Amino acid sequence: NLSEKFRLTPTVLSKANVKAIEKAIRIGGLHRNKSRVIKELSRVIVEELNGTLDFIYSTSLDEARELLMALPGIGPKTADVVLLFSANKPVLPVDTHVNRVSKRLELVASKADYERVRLTLQSLYSPNHYLAVHILLIMLGRKYCTARRPSHASCPVNMLCPSAKLGD
The missing domain is CATH 1.10.340.30 (Hypothetical protein; domain 2)
Known part of the structure; x- marks a missing residue:
């Protein structure tokens, strides 16, 4: 560290x-x-x-x-x-987990690039929720919506997830 x-x-x-x-x-x-x-x-x-x-x-x-x-x-x-955490600017960063969860939930197209994912998520949430959304999507991606073998059965949003229904 x-x-x-x-x-x-x-x-x-x-x-x-x-x-x-x-x-x-x-x-x-x-x-x-x-x-x-x-x-x-x-x-x-x-x-x-x-x-x-x-x-x-x-x-x-x-x-x-x-x-x-x-x-x-x-x-x-x-x-x-940096802008979200250090400058308190209204932006929703997209890391690998946020990207994966957003695509599996079909909030964005599967081929959407960084900017499309970011802008779409920002349009769905209020700026004062960007930090919480960012952290919660990361947590969801790390714990349930992993890159390999997602835990659909225990995922708290499996009823909303098209990927869970497909067994993806």
Whole structure:
């Protein structure tokens, strides 16, 4: 766990040894690439943004999202997670679990991309529920709606789920 090895600030992480970051995040997978991205992103935040993302957080949702995605290693999902959890912006991030559950429940088309899933979910829920929806869909995906062999019988939404009826 990165927070057990380092104080999680851009200044500390920008000066950290890449191998030490790698070792701290090894369990998460892709640790070699992620450690370099963490170090580079931290350096950019320190050198170009005065060590804080406050300027980005003070802009509109669309502008903040665009600015975050311009940073090294930040894609749509990471930008949306940062905006929801750190800036309290009204956005509903789509991780692998949210994506899978949304498609199995047929809230979105099976071929829907990240943006289509995000925009559809955001249209279904009130912005003040995005955080709860995000967390609950992740929990549902981890516990019941797993990638392989979903637990249809014990799933709390199996009566609403077309996949459960098909035995998917």
